[in-house]
Amino acid sequence: MPMKSYRAAINEAMAGEMRRDSSVIVMGEDVSGGTGAPGEDDAWGGPLGVTKGLHTEFGPTRVLDTPIAEGGFIGAAAGAAVTGMRPIVDLMFVDFLGVCFDAIYNQAGKFRYMFGGKAETPLVVRTMYGAGLRAASQHSQVLYSLFTHVPGVKVVVPSNPYDAKGLMIQSIRDNDPVVFFEHKAMYDEEADVPDEAYTVPFGEANVVREGEDVTIVAIGKMVHLANEAADNLANDGISCTVIDPRTVSPLDEETILEEVEATGRLVVVDESHPRCSMAADISSIVAQKAFKSLKAAIEKVTAPHCPVPFAPELEDLYIPKVEDVEAAVRRTMA
Amino acid sequence: MQLSRDELLKAYTTMRTIREFEERLHVEFATGEIPGFVHLYAGEEASGVGVCMHLDDRDRIASTHRGHGHCIAKGCDVDGMMAEIYGRKDGLCAGKGGSMHIADLDKGMMGANGIVGGGPPLICGAGLAAKQLGTGGVAIAFVGDGGSNQGTTFESLNLASVWNLPCIFVIENNGYAESTSSKWSIACDDAADRASGFNMPGVVIDGHDFFAVYEAAGEAIKRAREGGGPSLLECKLNRYYGHFEGDAQTYRGPDEVKKLRESRDCLAMFRERVTEAGLLDASDLDAIDSEAEAQIDGAVAKAKVAPPPTAADLLTDVYVSY
Numbered sequence: 001m002p003m004k005s006y007r008a009a010i011n012e013a014m015a016g017e018m019r020r021d022s023s024v025i026v027m028g029e030d031v032s033g034g035t036g037a038p039g040e041d042d043a044w045g046g047p048l049g050v051t052k053g054l055h056t057e058f059g060p061t062r063v064l065d066t067p068i069a070e071g072g073f074i075g076a077a078a079g080a081a082v083t084g085m086r087p088i089v090d091l092m093f094v095d096f097l098g099v100c101f102d103a104i105y106n107q108a109g110k111f112r113y114m115f116g117g118k119a120e121t122p123l124v125v126r127t128m129y130g131a132g133l134r135a136a137s138q139h140s141q142v143l144y145s146l147f148t149h150v151p152g153v154k155v156v157v158p159s160n161p162y163d164a165k166g167l168m169i170q171s172i173r174d175n176d177p178v179v180f181f182e183h184k185a186m187y188d189e190e191a192d193v194p195d196e197a198y199t200v201p202f203g204e205a206n207v208v209r210e211g212e213d214v215t216i217v218a219i220g221k222m223v224h225l226a227n228e229a230a231d232n233l234a235n236d237g238i239s240c241t242v243i244d245p246r247t248v249s250p251l252d253e254e255t256i257l258e259e260v261e262a263t264g265r266l267v268v269v270d271e272s273h274p275r276c277s278m279a280a281d282i283s284s285i286v287a288q289k290a291f292k293s294l295k296a297a298i299e300k301v302t303a304p305h306c307p308v309p310f311a312p313e314l315e316d317l318y319i320p321k322v323e324d325v326e327a328a329v330r331r332t333m334a
Numbered sequence: 335m336q337l338s339r340d341e342l343l344k345a346y347t348t349m350r351t352i353r354e355f356e357e358r359l360h361v362e363f364a365t366g367e368i369p370g371f372v373h374l375y376a377g378e379e380a381s382g383v384g385v386c387m388h389l390d391d392r393d394r395i396a397s398t399h400r401g402h403g404h405c406i407a408k409g410c411d412v413d414g415m416m417a418e419i420y421g422r423k424d425g426l427c428a429g430k431g432g433s434m435h436i437a438d439l440d441k442g443m444m445g446a447n448g449i450v451g452g453g454p455p456l457i458c459g460a461g462l463a464a465k466q467l468g469t470g471g472v473a474i475a476f477v478g479d480g481g482s483n484q485g486t487t488f489e490s491l492n493l494a495s496v497w498n499l500p501c502i503f504v505i506e507n508n509g510y511a512e513s514t515s516s517k518w519s520i521a522c523d524d525a526a527d528r529a530s531g532f533n534m535p536g537v538v539i540d541g542h543d544f545f546a547v548y549e550a551a552g553e554a555i556k557r558a559r560e561g562g563g564p565s566l567l568e569c570k571l572n573r574y575y576g577h578f579e580g581d582a583q584t585y586r587g588p589d590e591v592k593k594l595r596e597s598r599d600c601l602a603m604f605r606e607r608v609t610e611a612g613l614l615d616a617s618d619l620d621a622i623d624s625e626a627e628a629q630i631d632g633a634v635a636k637a638k639v640a641p642p643p644t645a646a647d648l649l650t651d652v653y654v655s656y
Contacts (some may be wrong), residue, residue, distance in 0.1 A: 029512060030512045034517060035518050036515030037587075038520065038527045038585075047512070067483035067511070067519040068480035068485045068512075069482050069485060097450065113466065119598075134369030134370035134421070137448070150556055306648060306652045307647075307652070309429070309648065310421055310427075310429060312421055313644070314429065314642075314647060317648050
């Protein structure tokens with residue numbers, strides 16, 4: 001199987017679906033780049049190059065640059081989705097949701113229900129999240145829990161290139177609005193990705209490894225930390241299960257509960273703030289539904305309750321680390 | 335409007351300081367020592383300085399991601415800014431904000447901003463506060479051509495007019511929102527055309543020409559101070575670098591920046607104008623050039639060795655301390 005980057009896997013998924021289905025369009029700020037300018041077309045392909053080449057292959061009617069106007073063009077994507085198109089719209093940094101949240105949570109997310117089941121809204125909102133690039137408070141946040149809170153919106157957080165391609169294809173083919181979270185520090189990460197189209201279904205967690213002592217549920221980029229922690233802990237005879245939910249809405253509660261029932265211990269690793277987070281949500285589900293199987297208090301590894309700081313020394317403290325996961329696992333074993 | 339010798343010297347000093355600051359950041363960023371993203375203002379100095387020359391500490395400005403020039407023009411401490419960009423504890427924002435969030439409320443600088451279109455609504459609030467508190471202050475939103483298309487900007491223009499606020503919206507149209515041409519993204523000929531729809535004056539200015547900006551801004555600010563309501567100024571200008579440092583800029587024309595530097599440089603235009611009119615000597619300006627260079631050398635040297643924040647700083651200032 002060919003090795004492909006997370007970036008290339010997402011690009012390939014979009015290109016393949018655009019070839020297959022003429023209703024799939026891409027829109028957003030600089031998704032092509034250079035529109036109206038004297039130099040090259042397709043100059044950017046998005047700020048980090050994820051849509052590069054789509055304009056060249058599919059042209060400006062299917063790859064639409066927009067003015068800087070998220071409230072307008074994300075609302076337009078919702079409107080186009082409910083009237084026959086399958087837009088993939090780029091919110092760029094998830095931090096920008098503040099200027100356009102209405103279109104996603106009050107409009108697209110509620111059409112099906114409010115309209116008595118008559119609406120299909122096949123909308124994909126692509127967005128970048130995550131700290132580590134010294135991008136400071138308004139370009140680094142991890143906000144998937146905000147969307148997860150809203151019924152009607154599906155939330156996808158791929159942790160690797162294989163899942164990214166399969167989940168993107170599923171997102172495009174899905175008839176509900178999907179917010180697709182791409183960790184901006186993972187774009188160059190490579191893995192085996194088949195050339196052909198395939199889907200990864202929503203609501204099916206990936207059990208990355210099976211162990212006997214502790215279940216670690218980790219989201220997005222945090223799956224890698226969990227795996228590394230599990231490797232280190234194995235040297236000390238502590239055996240961990242690692243679960244990657246892949247989609248946080250819908251959430252595969254069944255797999256999480258089964259695995260926690262087997263080990264009796266849970267650590268949740270989530271790059272977001274701790275309050276009202278996926279870590280809090282998964283902990284509450286397990287506390288309620290697998291209470292009797294728990295041998296220790298649930299541990300959460302999250303960022304602290306503060307904005308993402310700029311200074312590298314502070315940002316490094318802010319982001320959860322492998323040692324934090326190991327320490328949390330050890331606390332459940334104490 | 336006639337400027338005194340001191341005012342002319344101040345204008346040139348501020349513009350030159352901004353230029354040195356940005357040209358030096360361009361060099362230092364390439365070494366990898368500066369964290370994160372920086373967006374440089376080089377080429378646009380006449381706009382920020384031409385506007386802010388009319389302001390004092392009671393007046394407020396809100397800036398954009400391209401905010402260094404506005405900070406300097408509004409009187410922010412250059413050493414503190416440089417330290418902030420290096421992520422140091424003694425930076426203007428204690429190292430927590432960085433280039434995109436530099437602010438100094440004591441100087442009336444309400445922040446660079448990571449959100450395009452974030453500033454104009456804040457400026458309506460600052461204008462409202464100035465009006466209700468009777469400070470006599472005005473509030474200025476600097477907005478890029480990209481930000482001029484945001485809904486928040488349109489809503490703010492309307493609100494400022496409806497409430498008759500002492501606000502001025504300065505659209506710095508440098509031709510590109512990231513990589514997208516403003517000739518394409520702005521549906522009317524000039525962004526300033528939109529002002530009439532909000533019942534306020536709208537003026538197009540050559541943003542390379544300090545004197546043109548100074549004069550137009552002076553009229554708008556005087557009107558706002560006297561209760562005459564908001565205005566929109568569109569400064570047509572150019573940026574010498576990419577959207578951010580590292581932008582390959584393949585969307586620009588061949589030699590576009592080189593030609594602009596040769597023909598439309600705001601510092602060169604200022605120098606030519608004042609020396610030909612006999613207002614300042616070339617030697618005055620040369621001295622300022624040297625001083626600015628030395629000042630930025632000092633700021634960079636200090637920032638490089640300044641201590642970073644410590645673990646104890648991570649959770650401070652999330653909320654008020656009791």
